[in-house]
Amino acid sequence: MQFCQNWEISQAFPEDIFSFEVSPELMVNRAKEIGARSIAYTYVEPTIFYEYMSDIGTLAKKAGLLNVTHSNGFINLDRSKIYAKY
Numbered sequence: 001m002q003f004c005q006n007w008e009i010s011q012a013f014p015e016d017i018f019s020f021e022v023s024p025e026l027m028v029n030r031a032k033e034i035g036a037r038s039i040a041y042t043y044v045e046p047t048i049f050y051e052y053m054s055d056i057g058t059l060a061k062k063a064g065l066l067n068v069t070h071s072n073g074f075i076n077l078d079r080s081k082i083y084a085k086y
Contacts, residue, residue: 024058025059027059028060032065037066038068039060040069041056041067041069041071042069042070047071047075
């Protein structure tokens with residue numbers, strides 16, 4: 001049985017999954033275009049893409065957007081203090 005909501009994509013080859021790259025600049029611009037007040041880093045564990053999240057967070061803060069992170073809480077304290085600035 002497949003109890004995981006991500007079961008199908010966890011069993012696929014990378015070339016079988018529709019995906020595309022989004023630069024931090026594009027992410028922030030798109031959020032502003034649609035009238036978002038914040039950018040949330042969720043769904044997968046955001047600490048695995050910390051650098052990307054940090055790049056977006058820096059730009060988002062400059063653009064007046066809030067940043068929300070939903071994590072299992074397992075992150076180095078030094079890194080969490082850096083990210084908390086955003």
